[in-house]
Structure formats: C-alpha cells, structure tokens
Amino acid sequence: MTQVIRKAAELRDKVAAWKRSGMLVGVVPTMGALHDGHLSLARAARKQSDRVIVTVFVNPMQFNNASDLDKYPRDEAQDLALLEAEGVDVLFAPGVDEVYPDGFATTVSVAGITEPLEGAFRPGHFDGVATVCSKLFGMTQAGRAFFGEKDWQQLQVVQQLTRDLNMPIRIIGCPTIREEDGLAMSSRNVRLTEAERALAPRLHSVMQEAAAKIRDGVPVEGALNDAKTELKVAGFGTLDYLELRTVDGLKPATDLSQPARMLAAIWLGDVRLIDNIAV
Amino acid sequence: MTQVIRKAAELRDKVAAWKRSGMLVGVVPTMGALHDGHLSLARAARKQSDRVIVTVFVNPMQFNNASDLDKYPRDEAQDLALLEAEGVDVLFAPGVDEVYPDGFATTVSVAGITEPLEGAFRPGHFDGVATVCSKLFGMTQAGRAFFGEKDWQQLQVVQQLTRDLNMPIRIIGCPTIREEDGLAMSSRNVRLTEAERALAPRLHSVMQEAAAKIRDGVPVEGALNDAKTELKVAGFGTLDYLELRTVDGLKPATDLSQPARMLAAIWLGDVRLIDNIAV
The missing domain is CATH 3.40.50.620 (HUPs)
Incomplete structure (x- = not known):
C-alpha cells in the first residue's frame, strides 16, 4: 500500500x-x-x-x-x-x-x-x-x-x-527513458498533436547523427549547424538551443578533448521539447 | 577533552x-x-x-x-x-x-x-x-x-x-550577556580604546531610558529622537540606526500595540556597536 x-x-x-x-x-x-x-x-x-x-x-x-x-x-x-x-x-x-x-x-x-x-x-x-x-x-x-x-x-x-x-x-x-521511436519520455508529450507526436522523435535522431559526425571528426559548429537546418526543414518551431557542452561545468565545448554532452530545447507547436545525449 | x-x-x-x-x-x-x-x-x-x-x-x-x-x-x-x-x-x-x-x-x-x-x-x-x-x-x-x-x-x-x-x-x-556596566558583550569590544570603552555602555542606558519613556506613553518618534541627540552629545560617532520594530516581521513600530524591540547600531571610533532590547 x-x-x-x-x-x-x-x-x-x-x-x-x-x-x-x-x-x-x-x-x-x-x-x-x-x-x-x-x-x-x-x-x-x-x-x-x-x-x-x-x-x-x-x-x-x-x-x-x-x-x-x-x-x-x-x-x-x-x-x-x-x-x-x-x-x-x-x-x-x-x-x-x-x-x-x-x-x-x-x-x-x-x-x-x-x-x-x-x-x-x-x-x-x-x-x-x-x-x-x-x-x-x-x-x-x-x-x-x-x-x-x-x-x-x-x-x-x-x-x-x-x-x-x-x-x-x-x-x-x-538514464533517460525513451519511447520506441527515440522520443525522450516527458509529461508534456501528451500535449503534442498526432502530427507533432510523429515528428517529435526526429529531434533525437538528428542529435544522434550530429553526435556521430562530431565523433567522426566533423567540426562541432558545422555539425550543429547542419542539425539545426535539418530540424527547421523537418518542421520544428523555434530552436531555443542546440549546443555541445562540457559534462563538467557545462562550459561550451568546441571539441571532444573533455567529456561532452549535446543538449537541445526546441518548440513543436506550443510544446517545448528538451533532450540531451552523450557525445 | x-x-x-x-x-x-x-x-x-x-x-x-x-x-x-x-x-x-x-x-x-x-x-x-x-x-x-x-x-x-x-x-x-x-x-x-x-x-x-x-x-x-x-x-x-x-x-x-x-x-x-x-x-x-x-x-x-x-x-x-x-x-x-x-x-x-x-x-x-x-x-x-x-x-x-x-x-x-x-x-x-x-x-x-x-x-x-x-x-x-x-x-x-x-x-x-x-x-x-x-x-x-x-x-x-x-x-x-x-x-x-x-x-x-x-x-x-x-x-x-x-x-x-x-x-x-x-x-x-x-539572552544577550552584558558587562556589569551594561555593554553587550561582543568580540569587537576589545578593539575599543579605553575612552571608547568607558563611553560604550551609554548606548544601552540611553536605549533603556528611551524604552521606559515609550512604555510610559511618550510617542515613539520623540523618544527615539531624544535618544539620538543624547548619543550624539555623549560623543558617539555616526548612528546607523536606532529604531523600534515589531518582534514579528521586524516592521517599523509606531506604538506598542504589537510586541516590539528597540534596535541600534552606532559607531564609536572605528568600531561599530550593535544592541537591542525589549520594549
């Protein structure tokens, strides 16, 4: 009980x-x-x-x-x-x-x-x-x-x-728990329309692609810019941020010389999604 | 030990x-x-x-x-x-x-x-x-x-x-512990010169007199103003404050309709004395 x-x-x-x-x-x-x-x-x-x-x-x-x-x-x-x-x-x-x-x-x-x-x-x-x-x-x-x-x-x-x-x-x-399609679980997800819900997991996959590029040696700024373009084209709303930051102290990271995390916040309709992944 | x-x-x-x-x-x-x-x-x-x-x-x-x-x-x-x-x-x-x-x-x-x-x-x-x-x-x-x-x-x-x-x-x-002459004990008192140390207890006695007047029905502002003059004449330096405040919430008190405390801070040479008493 x-x-x-x-x-x-x-x-x-x-x-x-x-x-x-x-x-x-x-x-x-x-x-x-x-x-x-x-x-x-x-x-x-x-x-x-x-x-x-x-x-x-x-x-x-x-x-x-x-x-x-x-x-x-x-x-x-x-x-x-x-x-x-x-x-x-x-x-x-x-x-x-x-x-x-x-x-x-x-x-x-x-x-x-x-x-x-x-x-x-x-x-x-x-x-x-x-x-x-x-x-x-x-x-x-x-x-x-x-x-x-x-x-x-x-x-x-x-x-x-x-x-x-x-x-x-x-x-x-x-660890973050995700839906099968990769969307990070969030109480706010119930407020997404059906179309928004279908689009939402793209945030995570775009971040994963950018992280893979960075690990492969693509410069951080370029990889993040490509990702931002992709999110825009896919139909997301305003991007609040998509950044690479050091795990220790959350300082801007321009390479992987220190452990880093990619973090994002983006609007989809009137819902604000956030996510982050290891890089 | x-x-x-x-x-x-x-x-x-x-x-x-x-x-x-x-x-x-x-x-x-x-x-x-x-x-x-x-x-x-x-x-x-x-x-x-x-x-x-x-x-x-x-x-x-x-x-x-x-x-x-x-x-x-x-x-x-x-x-x-x-x-x-x-x-x-x-x-x-x-x-x-x-x-x-x-x-x-x-x-x-x-x-x-x-x-x-x-x-x-x-x-x-x-x-x-x-x-x-x-x-x-x-x-x-x-x-x-x-x-x-x-x-x-x-x-x-x-x-x-x-x-x-x-x-x-x-x-x-x-409760505040005082020297025999009424000066509130404070680690900073050792920094007083002999003359300052002799004057210092006047703060407490002037506050006591003002508190007695207020309890006797003298308006708060008048009693505090008399006390401020007395402290100045006695030879104290800058008065930071001498005020009557409510015990609950430290709001300015203009009478004794609520429990009140009189609080003061005043300079004597390069030492800042503070004290407070029930009214």
Whole structure:
C-alpha cells in the first residue's frame, strides 16, 4: 500500500520512525503525470533504499510561464496506481500552501551552471528548482535522491547545491527513458498533436547523427549547424538551443578533448521539447 | 577533552556515530574570539543536547567590509581552553577552503526581514549568514542550534530560513550577556580604546531610558529622537540606526500595540556597536 501524505509534519513523523530503525530513505521528486521515466527512478530508489518516497508537486516557483504551469498535466489517481504497482511506500503530494506558506521568503540560488541553456530561456527556473529541492530534501530527510538525466542541467544543479550546502544526501542520476521511436519520455508529450507526436522523435535522431559526425571528426559548429537546418526543414518551431557542452561545468565545448554532452530545447507547436545525449 | 576538527568529512563521521546511538546534537555557530556571551550559548547547548559542537569560522561571505574582516579578533588557543572548561565535545574550526572550495556557487537568501537595519547598512551580510548557517547545519546535522539575542535580526533570519527550507533543526535564542556596566558583550569590544570603552555602555542606558519613556506613553518618534541627540552629545560617532520594530516581521513600530524591540547600531571610533532590547 502506498500511503498518500499531504502534510510535511506527518511525513516528518513517518520518516523519523523509519530512521530510528536505521532505514535509508530514497526520494524521487516529480511533478506528477508519471510515465515510465519516473517509474524507472522509483525502481532505482526501491533497489537502493529501504523506504521510497515519491513526491508529486507541480512547483509554481520553477515555472517562468503561467500558461505552461496552467497546462501542466495532472492525474493523481493514475499516479497513485502506478506507484502502488512499483511498491512505493509514500506518495507525498503537498498543496502549494503547504510548501510555500504565508510569509515564505527564502531562495536557494546556484550561480554559474544555471546561466546557460535552460537558465537563459527560463529566467528564475533554477532558483525554483534549487529551492523546492532543498525543501523536499529537508522534509523527506532522504539519504538518496533520484533524478532523470533527461533534465541534465537540473541534475547538475541539484548535485552542485547539495554539495555546496553540505546536505547529507547523495544525488543519483538515472538514464533517460525513451519511447520506441527515440522520443525522450516527458509529461508534456501528451500535449503534442498526432502530427507533432510523429515528428517529435526526429529531434533525437538528428542529435544522434550530429553526435556521430562530431565523433567522426566533423567540426562541432558545422555539425550543429547542419542539425539545426535539418530540424527547421523537418518542421520544428523555434530552436531555443542546440549546443555541445562540457559534462563538467557545462562550459561550451568546441571539441571532444573533455567529456561532452549535446543538449537541445526546441518548440513543436506550443510544446517545448528538451533532450540531451552523450557525445 | 574538546576535540578539534577541521574537516567536514571527519565531523560527519563523528556525528554519524553519535546519531546511531540516538544522541541529540547541539551546535553553537560562532566566529571565535569567544566571550561569556558565547559561553552562555555553549552552556545552554550542554543542557539541551547530548553532544555539543561549537563552530569557529570567521565567515568572509558575511563581511561587507574588508577591514572589519581583517581586524576581526582571532585566538583559537584561548577559545579551545574556554570550550574545554565548558565540556564542549567538538570545536569545529574549518579553513576557508574547506567551507568554500573551488567552484562553490550556491547562495541562500532570505527576503523581507533582511532588508532593514543591518541589511540596509551591510549589503550581502545576511546572504553570507544564511548560506554559512545552512552549510554548518548540513555539516553538523545538529537538531538544535543556539544563537544570541545580541544579533536579534540574525536570529530572526536563521529562524526564518530553517522554517522556510524545512530543516530538521530547532533554533534557540538566548539572552544577550552584558558587562556589569551594561555593554553587550561582543568580540569587537576589545578593539575599543579605553575612552571608547568607558563611553560604550551609554548606548544601552540611553536605549533603556528611551524604552521606559515609550512604555510610559511618550510617542515613539520623540523618544527615539531624544535618544539620538543624547548619543550624539555623549560623543558617539555616526548612528546607523536606532529604531523600534515589531518582534514579528521586524516592521517599523509606531506604538506598542504589537510586541516590539528597540534596535541600534552606532559607531564609536572605528568600531561599530550593535544592541537591542525589549520594549
């Protein structure tokens, strides 16, 4: 039985009892509308922790766009059924007032790695992520937290903030889960029309082709430019970014002398897709 | 025996062993140059915790003035002797590189109550306080932290940030300890000349007189203006502020309809004195 908890105080009591028995708590922070990507995180948590909490909270502080917040899919009954099937112990689903009560005034900010990519296109987004994660780690007292590599920059931000603030938690990144056609799973995918859904996996295949070229010695800028043209021709909307960045520090990478990651964000209708792959 | 620890990893192991035995850890964050004010906090921690850590770290991030940082008194040998006498278990004295290693990039900020008073005169000060306290709470995993009311606004900021970030710690404020002549104890007092030291306690007595007038029904503004004149005539330097503020939220108070605190910061030579009293 997955227990649904909505209050931080109730969660704290539950966790305190677990901790007195020496149990290791794992947490999977999510915004709900769960798909196999989230469930793979719950499975990883199940394997690497004694007790698993999945949090479902659509965090207003990390949305820079009111319409995106408004349209974000929500289906708690289905989320609960999926988590039951994975043997998750607690679904923690607090309301906005529970997370941000009257008088709330604290922000956690990470400089540097939050500035490019998502940070450049979603002002304030990573302050929202860093703040809510700090709160969720405080509320859950988890020893391990599981994040998908799909949100690669977010994963780096959470790793940096927990290291910087000496939080007693280990952040574990888990591989992106994809549909059979290569599209990275995302809660926002349900908002794609049929035609957009058919086109969407091209993002991943174009990125793979560009990565292969770069590994074969094609200059990075040329390979990325070819990919941008291909995406445009294929029918995608505005490209926010398609870049090669160092794994360590997310600095612009002009070659493969350091481990690198290719990251992209692109619009398809009114849905913004993001993806990233190793190069 | 008070054990001196300089590395966060060593402290973590020590604390983990205590916690496995179910012990409650108390922490007293200080910048060293310990006086009876600090020792009263160590005694409170001793009474209310199973194990006591006193941290000594002159935090560059909370100094807005390089000369103040430079002149801040340091005497670790004497600090250690004083803590030994109080039965403190650990003196945690990390170096700057241990607290802020290369690549450190995270800031914790509290809005609202950090803006007036010290916040207005020491830009960035409370970001430094909030960030280092978050780190020290992470490092020490303390269940209780003890702060002096001498730094009243700081105490409110730490209470707010731990509440806002759901940190599993209780913040306990302890009364200001004063010299016999009423001067609030402060590590910076050793930098006063003999003449300045003789004048310094007038701050507290002038504040007490103003508070008595206000309680007797004298309008707040008049009572504070009289006090400002008296301090000027007595020979103090620049007054940064002398204000009545609500205990809850540090809003300007024009009467005693809500619990209020009188707070002051004033220069005496090149030393800045702060004090506050209940009204």
